[in-house]
Amino acid sequence: MKLWKKISLLTTSVLLVTTGVTGGIVVHRTVQYNETKTVENYEQQLHATAYALGKEISDSELEGYTEATRSSFYNYILKKYGASKYILIKDGEVVCNLTAFDLVNPREERWAGTEASADFRQVGEQHLLILGKKLPADSLSDYRLVLVQDITELYADMEKQAWLFAEIYFAAAVLSVLIIFLITGRLLKPLRKLQQAAADISEGRLGQRAQAGSKDEIGAMAASFNRMADRIEEQVTELEKVSAQRGMLLGSLTHELKTPMTSIIGYSDTLLHVKLSEERREQALHRIHDECRRLERLSGKLMNLIGLYDNDSIRLEETEVEDLFSRVADLEKYHLEECGMTLETRSDGQMRRLDRDLFESLLINLIDNAVKAGKEGDAIRLEAAGNEISVTDQGRGIPPGDLPRVTEAFYMVDKSRSRKAGGIGLGLALCSRIAELHNASLHIESREGEGTRVTVVFQGEA
Structure with a gap:
């Protein structure tokens, strides 16, 4: 797989996971926030209603009433303050229920406190908020007030928001994938050109250079590559120069060797085939000796010169x-x-x-x-x-x-x-x-x- 594809896929995966997790947390926090605000809102209503009912309910006034009259009184005051939202409990028994909700356990201790206690329940497709607290009544009886509120619409709105977020998320994800692939391909384009320049240099086209237009890491790498290519070209040029100089040296050496070698061969041939006087014989031997010494100096200095070109480290x-x-x-x-x-x-x-x-x-x-x-x-x-x-x-x-x-x-x-x-x-x-x-x-x-x-x-x- 190409590098730009790997980077694109990795970046996209990280982006999608990060965005998804972040979005999920945001949606969850939003649901919690809406539930908290809803509870706070209805707590205020419950407190106000409980306070008002506590002022109106008195055991002394209800003692002479018949059971039917007391029931009518409870219905009257609940409708007066809360229509169909409330359930009134007296001494653990429901004495008035204006809601469609059947309170299974009216004796729950959660309603016994002076502060409201909240509970969320789902009945079928209906979402209910149940709040209860003790009435601050001047009475020997234990009165409790429970508010039952249908909050299905609240959850429906939050579900719509969640779906809207999901739609936006997937649309943004698709768009991000396309943009990341395009940008990554464009950003890594200089690397492809750098690769091509390296291939050209490896094939002997030493004048090729990478484009180093940007000032980021890729631009710095291209600049370093160009410096390396310049150095390689310089070294190759130097090697070609040294090779040419060696050729010249060897050519010159061949030319220089001809004269002493001709003299040596000539004098040695004379010594072998011509009868010479002792003086002429010594002269010929001296000439051969001088030419051999000259060849020795020539080879020694040539080796020194070639050695200096071979080794630049001194x-x-x-x-x-x-x-x-x-x-x-x-x-x-x-x-x-x-x-x-x-x-x-x-x-x-x-x-x-x-x-x-x-x-x-x-x-x-x-x-x-x-x-x-x-x-x-x-x-x-x-x-x-x-x-x-x-x-x-x-x-x-x-x-x-x-x-x-x-x-x-x-x-x-x-x-x-x-x-x-x-x-x-x-x-x-x-x-x-x-x-x-x-x-x-x-x-x-x-x-x-x-x-x-x-x-x-x-x-x-x-």
């Missing part, structure tokens, strides 16, 4: 920048001494949240590039100030046309010179990715013949 911890610079200087000490260069470091004592291993790799790559671009006697500066960490060299610089592409994997400004220096064109690509993982960006400024400055600019405060 371990950031508070790091003292000056201590980081000291560590990098120690790692590069012998390399710089071999090239006859110096490294100058300057830090303003700041602390940063960094992945120490990755950031060491970034700085070492930048310093290695500076060494390759420089000459003996040059000084390389490693500086930290504000939201920036920079590496500045005094090398040959980068042509303006090559600046936008130097962070692409395998891109080299001067391929022949880079290969001679051991370069494979992955260093700045690694640096750029590491900077992104630290919520930073890589800015490169360079002038040919003057040098290059590579700056890591962080987005937040130190």
Whole structure:
């Protein structure tokens, strides 16, 4: 069963039961109220009549009367005050009954009190109200007055009201069912659209979104769904981008492998089939060794770059920048001494949240590039100030046309010179990715013949 049908049936059932019970209670209370008011009304009449009869009935006056005369007197005074409503009881015997009702037990103690006692009886289709009390007469005899009132019409009116309520109730119930079904279907319409949007996304149509026009829970759920869909689309786009980058990396790797592999195969084939002098043989072995080392560097850096795209979770911890610079200087000490260069470091004592291993790799790559671009006697500066960490060299610089592409994997400004220096064109690509993982960006400024400055600019405060 559809959700909107379940909600409609449940709501309708609760509404009908609640309304029915409430209406029944109201009708019952109305009947009780009408009975109470009717009793109060006739109690007032009974009290007034009993008071008047008590003043007129006197034993001293009735002693000399015959039985027939006393009976006529009782009939006279009852008709005088109540027509056919009353029954007069004396000492437990009915002495006058002007009603059509036969009082079976006139000695009932309920009529012996000074306050009226009420009783409801049904005789056939007739509903009777019976009220009785003791007369306040100045007499030694026990006189009681009983009022018998036909209230059938009152019950007939209440029955009409009950039927009218039932008719209105069922009419309102039918109308409520129709309205609830229509409103529920309309309210849950956004859920059906949300379901359709989810189905479209599951089939690959990532641009589909749910309509979130209302501000209720369904609207909030649609908005959350849209945010989730946006995130999924972003992730799929990122995965497609990474996949494309991997394809590019593998394509570039295949291209880069051709040259060293060709050299290795050529020299090894020469060693196998050509008789060479010891000097030429050593030269060939050195070339094979150099090309193998180059392949090792190429595969290592490629794996590092792919690993950074596979895992976006890095371990950031508070790091003292000056201590980081000291560590990098120690790692590069012998390399710089071999090239006859110096490294100058300057830090303003700041602390940063960094992945120490990755950031060491970034700085070492930048310093290695500076060494390759420089000459003996040059000084390389490693500086930290504000939201920036920079590496500045005094090398040959980068042509303006090559600046936008130097962070692409395998891109080299001067391929022949880079290969001679051991370069494979992955260093700045690694640096750029590491900077992104630290919520930073890589800015490169360079002038040919003057040098290059590579700056890591962080987005937040130190």
